[in-house]
Each structure stands twice: as structure tokens, then as C-alpha cells.
Amino acid sequence: MEEIRWPGSPVVADGVLERRFDLVRDGGVVPGVLWLPERGGQAAPLVLMGHGGSGHKRTDRQVRMARWFACTAGIASAAIDGPYHGDRVPEPVESREYQQRMAASGVDVITNGMVDDWCATVDALAQLDAIDADRVAYLGFSMGTRFGLPYVAAAGPRLRCAVLGKYGMRQPSAMPAGVDMAPRFTREAPRITVPTLFHVQWDDELFDRAGQFELFELLGSPDKQLIAFPGAHHTTTPAAITAWSSFVAHHLANG
């Protein structure tokens, strides 16, 4: 049985209340952050944000998006550290290193663990009066899609929509063969049926464009759309953030 702990004090800035949490589970501790509109009143919908590789739950971009969601759209946000990332490790682990650790542990074990962590996080946050657990979305790119796509497939209609991308059916040659997600995505992407926005960087040097298109085609959602922007894998323009945020806000609007 999991338990949620709230280390530290809430921080309020610019109309947003931010709280660190630790979800204590059988499998260990899941470190997370919750952002809430400061003016509560009614329960807020929730967007889950899965960070990219070498990031963590509180990257600058996630903080900025969480503030926009809270202030402009009245939406709460939550983020948790991925495997071998953030407060799950005593010090930052390099990309090559965590890929190898995943391969050594078995990518399915690690992926299932992260899926369970997201499920448990939503269960725990759903207990809060401030959260409307009937309106939940997932948003995450690159490693946030590596673990996010299996989570979205597992969550099914518990989610209202998903924003995924910067990942494909052919992984970069630098990654160990043992962490290839293609077999799993082949099974799980067709099971996703919620409205899905899939983001592609047109000049992605890590995941080739055709492999990303294949993954988009595999998605089972009748209401899916692909958006593409010029630039390399790590490029993120304000227009892209606007597109993601608008998509999430649109699908989380109304009870």
C-alpha cells in the first residue's frame, strides 16, 4: 500500500502553489512535485508531465508549463523523476550509463516499474480534494514517451488525452539493443485510444523521421494528430509549447 509524504513547505509564487512529494511504495520511493492553482475553490484537472532523458521532475520547461497550466487554465500538474534520474539517484547519471543500467535490469522491468509509479501517483493525488481525477492528461517527450506511451496504454480511458513524441520505432544506434522499445510499442501503441498529439522534430538526429511516422501510424486513437517543427531533437520552440498546452487545456476543459 502506498503512502504520500510531503517533505518541506509549500511554496507559493505568482498564483501557483508548489509542493514536493514522496510516494512511498513497496518498490521504493517515487520523488515528485505537484503544482496547483493557488486559488482552489473547485477541484482542478491534472496533467502528468514525464521528463526527458538527463532531465528531472523539475526542469525549467516543466516549471514554466506548470505555471501556465495553473495560472491560465486552472489545471494542476504533477511530475515524477524517471528511473536513474533526479532524486532517485545520489548524483546525476550520464545517458550512456543509465541506458546500460536499464539494459542490465531488463527494459521491461524498468518500464513496468515506471508505469506502476505513474498509476500509484495518480491514485494518491486523486485522494486530494484539490484534484479532479476524472480529468487527467499525460504529456512527455523522448524518455517521457519511452515510459509515457506504455503508461498511456495501461491507463486507457482513465486519461482524457496524451501528448507524446520525439521517439520512434528505430532507436539511435548509440543505445544498447537491450533497451529497444519497438517490440513493446508495436503491441501497446495500437491500444491507445484517447485523443493524442504526437510531436516530431523535423530534423531529429536521434530518432529518424520515418521511424517516428511509423509510431504515429501505430497509435490506435481515432482522434490523433501529428505536429512537426523544424530543428533537432532537443529544440523546443514557444509555438510547440503553445500547441501542447492548448491541446491539453482543450481536452481537460469541462467536467
Add this chain to the structure above:
Amino acid sequence: MEEIRWPGSPVVADGVLERRFDLVRDGGVVPGVLWLPERGGQAAPLVLMGHGGSGHKRTDRQVRMARWFACTAGIASAAIDGPYHGDRVPEPVESREYQQRMAASGVDVITNGMVDDWCATVDALAQLDAIDADRVAYLGFSMGTRFGLPYVAAAGPRLRCAVLGKYGMRQPSAMPAGVDMAPRFTREAPRITVPTLFHVQWDDELFDRAGQFELFELLGSPDKQLIAFPGAHHTTTPAAITAWSSFVAHHLANG
């Protein structure tokens, strides 16, 4: 010198004022429709809507979008009939027939005429107190891109943004060779520098996907994005309309 005439009476419904207009030019009469937010007060930005082949200035979709723009975003809309379409012809002309007429007249002559018609329309509407001519956008697909892309290229920074698509660098085999836009698009697409949203139907049976991607790549706009939705050429989902409308409203917001 052109002159604008307003045949008929304004029609007001659901907060939107609709007026037929005829722009009388040296080259003939350009039949158009203008939609305005009923509650004027301050000058409204303007979105130009170019209809698709076999459509006309007042298709159901354009009327619905014009109403959304007026009621929800305080944006005026204008549409004009394309060559061999709507009130420019005594009766509807079939696709094969107007393609052949274009080829016979010379596609550059017809295209330049339509570009001039759009320029003259904007000049005329800019004289109205109700219109803020510093905030103008263009939106049109398929034939609305055939003529719209050259117009957007010609208008340059007079436009704030453009929404184009459902067209590519390889035209359907059923079209006469004489109406191929590829040579012109090769020159003009790189001249477009305003923020551009390019729409692709993933399973387009008329314009192949690779040719549409080529056209997207040619666009000179640093701030461009591609959106793609499943389905055939003529499919248009509510999610697509939301994406177009949000993009236009975003770029026409604020003075």
C-alpha cells in the same frame, strides 16, 4: 481603381454581421463575403479564407469558422470566390473543366489574377473602420493553397500568419500538366517568412505525402509547423478546425 459595392442587406445572426460585397476592378468583379463581430467598438483583425476546389466563398465550413472567429475571438473574416467558382460563373463548373480552362488561359495568368484579387480585397476592406488592417491572416487548403501560397508570398509582412496545406510539389495525375504549381512554389514558398501552419491529411489520395512534405520544407518561415491528421484529402475533423482557428487567433491577438 477598384470600388467596393454592397449588394443586399446585412444579415445579423448569433452576434455575427454578414455582408455580401462585390469588388469592381479593371479585371472584372470579385464576389466576396465579409463577416464581422456584431458588437463593433474597436477595429477587428481579419482572416482571409480561400476555399477549396469545387467550393465557393460561402461553404458551410467557412461560415461556421467565420462565426467562431467573430463570436469567440472578435476576428472578422472575408472570403472571395476563386477563378471559375461561385458567383464568377453562371453555373458550377466541374473540376476537370476548370482545370482545363486554367491550363488554356495559362496558370500563371489565372494565379496572378487571384493574387491581385486578394490584394485588392484587403486594400478595400482596410478602408473600413471595422477592420484593423495591421492584423491580417490567410487560411486556405487545396485550391485555397494553390492560389493562397502565391498570395501569401506576395503579401509578405502585410500578413501576420498563414494556414496552408492539402497541396504538394507533385500534383495528381488527373490534373493537366499545364496547371502544375511546382515551378512557381519552388520560387515562392521560400519567400514566405510569416508564421505558417501547414496541414497534411496523412492518407491524402490526391497529393502524395512526400510531395506535401517537400512543400513544407520549402517554406521560408522560421516559425513554421506541420500538422497531420489521419484520413483522405477531403476529411476535416473538428480537431483540425480547432488547430487552425487557435493558430490564427493566437497570431492575430494584440495590437
